[in-house]
Amino acid sequence: MEREAIAACLSVPRGPVEIRKMPVAAPGRGEALVRMEACGICHSDVMITGLDKLPLTPLVLGHEGIGVVEEVGDGVANVAVGDRVGITYFAAGCGVCEACRAGFERYCAKQTNHGYTRQGVLATAGIVAARNLIRVPGSLTAEEAAPLCCAGWTAMGALGEAGVRAGQLVAIFGFGGLGHLALQYAKHAGARTAVVDVGAEKLEFARQLGADVAVAAEDARKTLVKEHGGADAAIVFTASAAAVPAAFSCLKRRGSLILVGLTADTYTFSVTETVLKGIRIQGSYLGSRADLERVFELAERGVARPKVTVYGIEAAPELMGELERGRLTGRAVIRF
Template sequence: MTVVASGVCGADIGTAAATGKDTVFPVTPGHEVAGYVAETGDQVEGFSVGDRVAVGWFGGSCGRCARCRAGDVVHCPERMVPGLSYPGGWSESITVPVDALVRIPEGLDFFEAAPFGCAGVTTFNAVRNAGIRAGGRVAVFGIGGLGHLAIQFASKLGYETIAIARGTEREKFAGQLGAHRYIDSAVQAPGAALKELGGADLIVLTASSTAAADELLSGLNTHGKLTLVGIDAGAVTVPVAGLVMHGHVVTGHLTGSPRETQEAMRFAVTNGVRAVVERMPLQQAGEALSRLREGAARFRIVLDSSAGG
């Protein structure tokens, strides 16, 4: 696969810093990859040279285990991840299993498509698979690389959408993304603010820190769900009484299959959902990673493999 665009994701920080005894050098991160088929193996069917394709966090599975046979390839014990299981997309080309490929629909260019392999499908699935009532209330905590997509998906799926972030400078942008309300977490505890509104049916926590999770639980409606898509080494303290009395659900969500990634892309084309992307030349991958590590990259940085050095 010839790489045109490859996203820079928070998970790439750990990949690039890999030092374990099982690490194979050189390390090539990158699991949000878009480009076109350069050549195919002898037994590959369904894809041809020149096809516009993408590969995301899901980079292949065994196809034999109980999870795979149930269609849950994302949780295959032998699931592969580009950049970890084999060289990733921060390069001019990448070789991937055919079952990991996604067709890029007309209407998305390579730089728009790349983030859907991780950030896009993750937030799309987190909202659409939550099982909440039609017209329900969805709150998105954090307006960053994941959150700005989650807000768009929630709004376009027809939910009353509430954006939560610290400070007032993001309020206007949240409205442009489709948020109907904005909560400034510097002024009011977000869980308490949601409770005053009647509670959220779904809270999607997209921040990289779980510190806010405990307080956010107080903002759930009856049968409400808190879904964590941003992760760290923290923990969530769940009051058992509230969990039982109000039927609350606390869950995590990880990426999506190639079929789901393609569905997310098609939904995006039809409904005008796009990642906010900053392009940087592939040769500046180190700088892009530094910006992400320092918190200086607000949304999605996508590396351009076609840009000159």
């Protein structure tokens, strides 16, 4: 029997985020019906609200969700009714391309995504791809667990791409939902940490979380290079146009620039400097399955947990704007 959910949706490209009822059908093959407990709001949601074209309309946003499985479709064996699960942006890859066969499904050109190419989970219930769901420990609240499904996963993946080791200096550019988790993961790995942001409140938050250095963006190069010898890795989580060249300028020789925040800007780097200093520039998107499992393990142990502010679904439209303007500290989570 078809049911309804209350959801945060886009009815038209570049339209307002609306809170409306959406039909929820029975799960098909490889799918699960999940009653949602909570869903985080991600900068990717904000980007989707600004697209000129949408794969689906109306489109339910959201891909950072925690809920309980209420029904499964044919062929689903990895989760069962009653399981508490996490839903991520990545729904499924094609399974046959080179990326999928190599274990990098998240780089599949034909991948499907919750909250973009298929309906999302910023709703009281939703139909999701079951294959990549992750079981969520009962010791974590839904509000704590939700940001791990994207912010935590992506932050852990970026640190892995950077090859962070104990004693290295890791510079985190942008101290929002991803950055504040990356700081905790880097500290747990034994790295020294530096946070770069334009907001005084966020820099104070970084100090409270134990950052070794917290510096305003305009002073980043002076502080990191002249006083600390440069960063072994600079990870750019923000979509700020100025952050990428600033991060590049803060690297030491053989340093790594890891790009995570999505921006439409184009950048020019000095080839000579890149070559002579042995600098590596790499993009990082989400993380591996092991990374996802790791963030839940660390959260369950109390090693690294997100700072969250909880809202009702009626706040979702306003929160999208606040996130776009960089006014949120930690992660905003909708509780259903």
